[in-house]
Amino acid sequence: MTEVGLAKEQLDTPVLWVDLNILERNIALLVEHFRRAGxxxxxxxxxxxxxxxxxxxxxxxxxxxxxxxxxxxxxxxxxxxxxxxxxxxxxxxxxxxxxxxxxxxxxxxxxxxxxxxxxxxxxxxxxxxxxxxxxxxxxxxxxxxxxxxxxxxxxxxxxxxxxxxxxxxxxxxxxxxxxxxxxxxxxxxxxxxxxxxxxxxxxxxxxxxxxxxxxxxxxxxxxxxxxxxxxxxxxxxxxxxFSDVAYSGWGVETTPCLFVRSIVTSRPAPDRMVFDAGYKALPAWIAQPKPIGIDHIVKYSTSAEHGVITLSEPNLQIKVGDVFDFVVGYTDSTLFLHNQLYGIRNDVVENVWTVSARGMLT
Incomplete structure (x- = not known):
């Protein structure tokens, strides 16, 4: 069954997706940038x-x-x-x-x-x-x-x-x-x-x-x-x-548009929440992924299948089952982990691409 046409909220997690509107703007900006440079x-x-x-x-x-x-x-x-x-x-x-x-x-x-x-x-x-x-x-x-x-x-x-x-x-x-x-x-x-x-x-x-x-x-x-x-x-x-947290830190001025969507699976303490995206889906090796809509973060740490956010103060609003998008920490260490990349426009799936060159190590 095709997932094209599904709302973003209907996708299972963790899922890698790109905002097509932003991606297209980033590409156009880069094309013009290099054209001006000759x-x-x-x-x-x-x-x-x-x-x-x-x-x-x-x-x-x-x-x-x-x-x-x-x-x-x-x-x-x-x-x-x-x-x-x-x-x-x-x-x-x-x-x-x-x-x-x-x-x-x-x-x-x-x-x-x-x-x-x-x-x-x-x-x-x-x-x-x-x-x-x-x-x-x-x-x-x-x-x-x-x-x-x-x-x-x-x-x-x-x-x-x-x-x-x-x-x-x-x-x-x-x-x-x-x-x-x-x-x-x-x-x-x-x-x-x-x-x-x-x-x-x-x-x-x-x-x-x-x-x-x-x-x-x-x-x-x-x-x-x-x-x-x-x-x-x-x-x-x-x-x-794509840009990402690492590239932004290196001075890249295109807009981050690559995300991993992940669900809260556990709230073991008011200052800690656990997600279903560990380092197999959302690594923090080069730079810390940035969740959208969560404040007061001390750190994001991972094990194989768990991502753990530690907060500087209690948060009682976020519940098990809530879903968040993370700006990836570093594209090069994230995208190749996934079988598919979802192209999403205005919160609707437009493309489901196979990451065909993942695992091409030779």
Whole structure:
């Protein structure tokens, strides 16, 4: 039986849902934001995972999507998304075989930071007579993946450019380390310094005669700054379409529109209430979810199947059976836990989407 057309109040809990009116406004705001900056938008879907939403983003103006894992890219390609960047290293024979197969049906691009990996990609692509787009991953301060800025970036780019079966496209980086800064001026300066490392490497590649068509980076936590810096060509911000408690704390100014609806299952004390959404449905690992309509909260804590709100003063009005919507703490650690995402407009279910890319860890 379809749940489309049901009132929100009729849904069983816990349930993940998105306010479609707000989502559409957020997408329109981001499209216009990146248009004014003069950059392409390639939203990251690691926290979206729903192909129908990816199509919504492309229809609104995104040039394609960014994926964290090859498995996500396979799901998106199977659903008809054709311009895909895997902003990660694809390593090992089985993954490279899958990547080569995917290159037959999609314009697929990958990140590299290792010469041996470049050789393996080249050999597989050449044997299967496909071409794979490649971006050299640059470490601009995140201290995760990437080549350290300097001659090694140009050398790896030169190797990619010369490799059969590969198409050197440019560079990418993620300045996520700058999100720790709360002061606007300090954060802005940190973003500028990180992005300048990336664009300087792009200029060095061009000076070496290498064609740089893509300089990719930026995320939702830096979307107000990075797009407007010189020589960036595309931005990977994706989570800002939903926003949440964490993104709001990182300065994202779109409106939170992703919620988990949960019912009060126990009132063991006047200053404590228990919900049916534990960390399997509504985790608090990155940021505390925010319930709408409950005041004087000291903390929200979770076990596997229970969410517990502790209050600073007694509340005798909220009863067992009352239902509340929580703004999710962090989309990336919440959405993938759910099988379905409900699209709701004016409190009525309009869509029930399968979270098709959840569990795509390889």
């Amino acid at each position: 950059v392409n938008w390639r939203p990251h879907v690691k926290g979206v995972k729903v192909p129908e939403l990816a199509h919504m983003l492309v229809d609104a103006g995104a040039i394609g999507v960014t994926c964290a894992k090859l498995g996500e890219a396979e799901v998106m390609a199977a659903a008809g998304i054709t311009d895909i960047l895997v902003a990660n290293q694809v390593v090992g024979p089985r993954k490279i075989e899958r990547l080569v197969r995917l290159a037959r049906t999609a314009d697929i691009k990958v990140a590299v930071d290792n010469a041996e990996n470049v050789n393996a990609l080249s050999q597989a692509a050449t044997e299967q007579q496909v071409e794979i787009g490649v971006l050299v991953d640059v470490d601009t301060g995140m201290n995760r993946t990437g080549v350290q800025p300097g001659p090694a970036v140009v050398e790896l780019a030169r190797q990619v450019h010369a490799a059969s079966g590969l198409r050197f496209l440019g560079l990418m980086a993620w300045e996520g380390h700058t999100l720790v800064h709360k002061e606007t001026d300090v954060k802005h300066g940190a973003i500028v310094r990180a992005v300048e490392l990336l664009t300087k490497m792009a200029a060095d590649c061009e000076a070496a005669g290498l064609p740089v068509t893509i300089v990719s980076g930026g995320g939702s936590g830096t979307y107000k700054v990075t797009p407007f810096l010189p020589n960036m060509t595309e931005i990977q911000a994706g989570g800002a379409i």
